[in-house]
Amino acid sequence: xxxxxxxxxxxxxxxxxxxxxxxxxxxxxxxxxxxxxxxxxxxxxxxxxxxxxxxxxxxxxxxxxxxxxxxxxxxxxxxxxxxxxxxxxxxxxxxxxxxxxxxxxxxxxxxxxxxxxxxxxxxxxxxxxxxxxxxxxxxxxxxxxxxxxxxxxxxxxxxxxxxxxxxxxxxxxxxxxxxxxxxxxxxxxxxxxxxxxxxxxxxxxxxxxxxxxxxxxxxxxxxxxxxxxxxxxxxxxxxxxxxxxxxxxxxxxxxxxxxxxxxxxxxxxxxxxxxxxxxxxxxxxxxxxxxxxxxxxxxxxxxxxxxxxxxxxxxxxxxx
Amino acid sequence: xxxxxxxxxxxxxxxxxxxxxxxxxxxxxxxxxxxxxxxxxxxxxxxxxxxxxxxxxxxxxxxxxxxxxxxxxxxxxxxxxxxxxxxxxxxxxxxxxxxxxxxxxxxxxxxxxxxxxxxxxxxxxxxxxxxxxxxxxxxxxxxxxxxxxxxxxxxxxxxxxxxxxxxxxxxxxxxxxxxxxxxxxxxxxxxxxxxxxxxxxxxxxxxxxxxxxxxxxxxxxxxxxxxxxxxxxxxxxxxxxxxxxxxxxxxxxxxxxxxxxxxxxxxxxxxxxxxxxxxxxxxxxxxxxxxxxxxxxxxxxxxxxxxxxxxxxxxxxxxxxxxxxxxxxxxxxxxxxxxxxxxxxxxxxxxxxxxxxxxxxxxxxxxxxxxxxxxxxxxxxxxxxxxxxxxxxxxxxxxxxxxxxxxxxxxxxxxxxxxxxxxxxxxxxxxxxxxxxxxxxxxxxxxxxxxxxxxxxxxxxxxxxxxxxxxxxxxxxxxxxxxxxxxxxxxxxxxxxxxxxxxxxxxxxxxxxxxxxxxxxxxxxxxxxxxxxxxxxxxxxxxxxxxxxxxxxxxxxxxxxxxxxxxxxxxxxxxxxxxxxxxx
Numbered sequence: 001x002x003x004x005x006x007x008x009x010x011x012x013x014x015x016x017x018x019x020x021x022x023x024x025x026x027x028x029x030x031x032x033x034x035x036x037x038x039x040x041x042x043x044x045x046x047x048x049x050x051x052x053x054x055x056x057x058x059x060x061x062x063x064x065x066x067x068x069x070x071x072x073x074x075x076x077x078x079x080x081x082x083x084x085x086x087x088x089x090x091x092x093x094x095x096x097x098x099x100x101x102x103x104x105x106x107x108x109x110x111x112x113x114x115x116x117x118x119x120x121x122x123x124x125x126x127x128x129x130x131x132x133x134x135x136x137x138x139x140x141x142x143x144x145x146x147x148x149x150x151x152x153x154x155x156x157x158x159x160x161x162x163x164x165x166x167x168x169x170x171x172x173x174x175x176x177x178x179x180x181x182x183x184x185x186x187x188x189x190x191x192x193x194x195x196x197x198x199x200x201x202x203x204x205x206x207x208x209x210x211x212x213x214x215x216x217x218x219x220x221x222x223x224x225x226x227x228x229x230x231x232x233x234x235x236x237x238x239x240x241x242x243x244x245x246x247x248x249x250x251x252x253x254x255x256x257x258x259x260x261x262x263x264x265x266x267x268x269x270x271x272x273x274x275x276x277x278x279x280x281x282x283x284x285x286x287x288x289x290x291x292x293x294x295x296x297x298x299x300x301x302x303x304x305x306x307x308x309x310x311x312x313x314x315x316x317x318x319x320x
Numbered sequence: 321x322x323x324x325x326x327x328x329x330x331x332x333x334x335x336x337x338x339x340x341x342x343x344x345x346x347x348x349x350x351x352x353x354x355x356x357x358x359x360x361x362x363x364x365x366x367x368x369x370x371x372x373x374x375x376x377x378x379x380x381x382x383x384x385x386x387x388x389x390x391x392x393x394x395x396x397x398x399x400x401x402x403x404x405x406x407x408x409x410x411x412x413x414x415x416x417x418x419x420x421x422x423x424x425x426x427x428x429x430x431x432x433x434x435x436x437x438x439x440x441x442x443x444x445x446x447x448x449x450x451x452x453x454x455x456x457x458x459x460x461x462x463x464x465x466x467x468x469x470x471x472x473x474x475x476x477x478x479x480x481x482x483x484x485x486x487x488x489x490x491x492x493x494x495x496x497x498x499x500x501x502x503x504x505x506x507x508x509x510x511x512x513x514x515x516x517x518x519x520x521x522x523x524x525x526x527x528x529x530x531x532x533x534x535x536x537x538x539x540x541x542x543x544x545x546x547x548x549x550x551x552x553x554x555x556x557x558x559x560x561x562x563x564x565x566x567x568x569x570x571x572x573x574x575x576x577x578x579x580x581x582x583x584x585x586x587x588x589x590x591x592x593x594x595x596x597x598x599x600x601x602x603x604x605x606x607x608x609x610x611x612x613x614x615x616x617x618x619x620x621x622x623x624x625x626x627x628x629x630x631x632x633x634x635x636x637x638x639x640x641x642x643x644x645x646x647x648x649x650x651x652x653x654x655x656x657x658x659x660x661x662x663x664x665x666x667x668x669x670x671x672x673x674x675x676x677x678x679x680x681x682x683x684x685x686x687x688x689x690x691x692x693x694x695x696x697x698x699x700x701x702x703x704x705x706x707x708x709x710x711x712x713x714x715x716x717x718x719x720x721x722x723x724x725x726x727x728x729x730x731x732x733x734x735x736x737x738x739x740x741x742x743x744x745x746x747x748x749x750x751x752x753x754x755x756x757x758x759x760x761x762x763x764x765x766x767x768x769x770x771x772x773x774x775x776x777x778x779x780x781x782x783x784x785x786x787x788x789x790x791x792x793x794x795x796x797x798x799x800x801x802x803x804x805x806x807x808x809x810x811x812x813x814x815x816x817x818x819x820x821x822x823x824x825x826x827x828x829x830x831x832x833x834x835x836x837x838x839x840x841x842x843x844x845x846x847x848x849x850x851x852x853x854x855x856x857x858x859x860x861x862x863x864x865x866x867x868x869x870x871x872x873x874x875x876x877x878x879x880x881x882x883x884x885x886x887x888x889x890x891x892x893x894x895x896x897x898x899x900x901x902x903x904x
Contacts, residue, residue, distance in 0.1 A: 218757075
């Protein structure tokens, strides 16, 4: 009686699959070496990033913004702080493509030079927030217990303060001598809670992994574990949030400048320009439009970048 | 021609009718970024009314894809590229979505794999079964409620009325699976597709549920297509077997024939390494071969062994690890206003592990076996009792002495996907223990890592890879290499092979066995799977609800179990009773 229900031909064709016990690992290993070597999570993420149009567009924009920040004189020869009322609301002319605002300053030059303050505030606030929030969140999540309880309540308190409002109150104190660093400090001091919460959550979900236990069993100290294993694996959501919030801090700086609590008039800032141009919205909208557009494009680039990075770092969202 | 072949085989059983389900030359592919990837290739399979047919294969063999294709539950990127599926002589591949939906549930029932995630936690169990009845126009209103109770009772749930009003989280895994079976059979289908219906459950529960499913389907004359990775289970439950490998059915035929006389080499390997089958008959021989396998000895490199102080030798009888009256209790938070109560996860457990031997700790989920492992590794401190390593109590150890202990007791964990840090290259992973203990310089470490990789049969080129590039079995090898990096005396294997496919499992067991022989390692081997334990352990401890139920040598436990619970466990090993012929 035949012991099979499938045609013999098929079965005979299968015979060459045959190999002794070591077939399975060999296959696995072969499968590995076919791939290009050394693909870590980050390399994978990068590979999927550079295929995303969202990343390419936002990346190019951010690159352009950074060049503008670093070398504004490449883009304009006009002095943004040279303003004469003779030029008040003058039409565009050679060398001054966007015309002049009410104070007689070159709008184009101010848009170009305004990038510096905005991007500086955005970048350094984000850095500060990641450092403060990251450390507090990581410590809270990793050590747990009363440390977590205490730090989490502190987070809650700061979370309950609307951070623009808090910034207004604090900046009021140094009103006459505000510098970029004041703004960065204040924004970071009241903005770290979000990052802290996200870090805490990511650390909690990572710290119970087997590889952390294995490292403990090898004899690594808790602090080493936190720094070497837990943080690198918990960093992805923090990076994503940080990228998105960079844009938000740029907006916050503009908001503060708009409210008159931002940078002094000696420093060119989009927010201040928007504030001073608001009365001209009917008569000379371009004085308002260009700084606002520059602000919007910058913020949008960073938020788009954040989106792209999130898609790349979250393997579940990625389609391979 | 497929049909003809089938009919001759199954003539005795179903001479009068044609097949209920006939799959011929089926080819299923998935559209990916790298083009079409074949998941099922040239599959032929027939199921006759009332018959149980099993598809056996490893993960990724295409068995679930094949089953899902029948009811068109393929993911969006899945396509049937060729072949036909005929159900009751109708070509279902040509069915419209609507007709397919009508077929599902009413004519073809489905019991999914993971009972925990297949019921909506927001709805009562009864309501969800009622939905099935409504969707298939079987009953509505009061009649449906009554039917739900009948179905639940039929699926073996006592107090069906009360149960129907409960939510999924109030059910145990076994009860959930029973409800899903009730749901699958609600419309009295002709065919029930059961995709790994009991893989997530404990053995004894699995046994009960499969028995129940068997009884129920034969009573109702429902054909069952059973998808499983467990050859023993398949052989025990099915009349007809199809073995799948890499998307192809490599062998199929009457279950017993295949088991007793496997023709295809893959099947032979599968039969040979299935722990549930091998351990009963091949145990002593198997064990013997493993220990004194000359080919394994030939591949050994001796330079690694010379650096060890412990002399290999399984005959020595000194105790390396001893547990005395271990108790571990966890506080459970009481309801509001009530005192918290203690839950004893481990209750008075004592054992002693002899140097160079393997002691297995067996129990179902929740029996406290992993807690014992954690205490042994000093990752947890016992509430009372103590653990002695080389006669020294390990709980007061601090800093330097603790580091010394850590060197000698190393773990291997269950989940191969969680055990390696995804951010670390394999080199860094294995280097970590060496670096932590300040062993050797860079060059010596590199050599040591190379040796270790060789020991676990991984190519040296693996060092630059990252865990996500390796398969589960390969990752487990790396975990073993990491555990061995410090030349430990005791290795605690916490379900170290449970997540692996049978063949890989067999391979890792052999590797562990070889390494034990080479280094005189002592294993504390935690497992829920008695069949696996049979292959590797010298002594067995059986745990239940935190207590030791039975402790004896492996032969005694398997040959002459003293406790009813142990007997139940043994009884539940799938395929344990199947008489095997002279297999290779």
